[in-house]
Amino acid sequence: MTALGILHPGSMGAAVAAQAKRTGAEVLWCPAGRSKATQERARQYGLSEARDLAEMAQRCEVILSLCPPANAEEVATAVAAESFAGIYVDGNAISPARMGRISSVLTSAGATVVDGSVIGSPPSETKTPRLYLSGQDDALAAVALLFEGTAVVPHLLEGGTGKASALKLAYTSYQKSSRVLAAVAYALADDHGVGTELLSIAQGRSTSYLAEIAYIPKVAARSWRWAPEMRETADALAETGLPSDLAAAAALVMDRWAGSRDQKLNIGEALARLHASPEE
Structure with missing residues (x-):
């Protein structure tokens, strides 16, 4: 079973990450410091709790960041500090330059970075947002597999990180x-x-x-x-x-x-x- 970590389960993040459960993945989140609304969302989607970010980094093969753009680098730096060595997907609405900085920080710490962007409404029975991904081919394939056949439709972009953010x-x-x-x-x-x-x-x-x-x-x-x-x-x-x-x-x-x-x-x-x- 693949473990996917979600940082942090807002209305979009929780719904997107939960779709990976349909392919058999376990979805983890960190409740520490999160609001009651976020905690309720996590319960609604059946997300599993990780004690802290260190546990998430240790247990997860993939971590997906869907947070306010202003916090994207801070979140990525915190993950890098835990020596995360899996696939880090930054799905935030950030500039290609900011994506480059995030990629540098995480790559130096040992992670493989995928640039992602979600376009559309949160997935549901009637909504099928697109998840655009750019980066290393093997990492893109692994992330796409997590959402195969779900309401989140992966689209792989050629040309390396920065492409999904630019789009x-x-x-x-x-x-x-x-x-x-x-x-x-x-x-x-x-x-x-x-x-x-x-x-x-x-x-x-x-x-x-x-x-x-x-x-x-x-x-x-x-x-x-x-x-x-x-x-x-x-x-x-x-x-x-x-x-x-x-x-x-x-x-x-x-x-x-x-x-x-x-x-x-x-x-x-x-x-x-x-x-x-x-x-x-």
């Missing part, structure tokens, strides 16, 4: 920001009594902008006039006391495309121009 943040940059921007848009519309009309416009769409990559070059070509429009939007938001930062930031991004006016770029060219400031 998570690329998706998050759109998913999270777009939801915040939607809230700001509706707040502005409601302030002027046109919230229902805005919803009607939105409901007329059937696809996500994130899936419409062919439109990106058109955005670049039109940014010379869209950037001023976003600055007007920022002003309108500020006039009613709403946060204007996202609209202003969108205009700054569009400034990167200042020299693309009415040009017929391909997607690669449009994306490349985002790396250079208008002065360059």
Whole structure:
């Protein structure tokens, strides 16, 4: 029986780790210092208690870290201090650079590091999140095997650690920001009594902008006039006391495309121009 340790069983971590029980793994967690809500979650999913982190590091072949991003390095350092020599999966929403630092710390201590990211809602009878993994091939295969046939669907990425983290943040940059921007848009519309009309416009769409990559070059070509429009939007938001930062930031991004006016770029060219400031 493979033993999997989970650090720490939040709503996502507990649900993901518990899926490994379906493949016969024992799932351990450390109750020390954890909240009542976390303890209840662990009981709900039937997780086994480890006395402390030292016991988890000794008993587990795989340790999965799913914690707040700000704590990812601290958690990894604590595991490294226990001389963990198994597979450490960092599944947190962290930058590739931070992932590199974590990998260095744990590899030096003797562990094999897998970069992971969970995209989707916590697994359930109706939800099947994807678990993206990058790193050494043998370690990826071992982790994927823990979730084979479960509601957590492993996807292996080539190219070493950092790939899974980059994918998570690329998706998050759109998913999270777009939801915040939607809230700001509706707040502005409601302030002027046109919230229902805005919803009607939105409901007329059937696809996500994130899936419409062919439109990106058109955005670049039109940014010379869209950037001023976003600055007007920022002003309108500020006039009613709403946060204007996202609209202003969108205009700054569009400034990167200042020299693309009415040009017929391909997607690669449009994306490349985002790396250079208008002065360059």
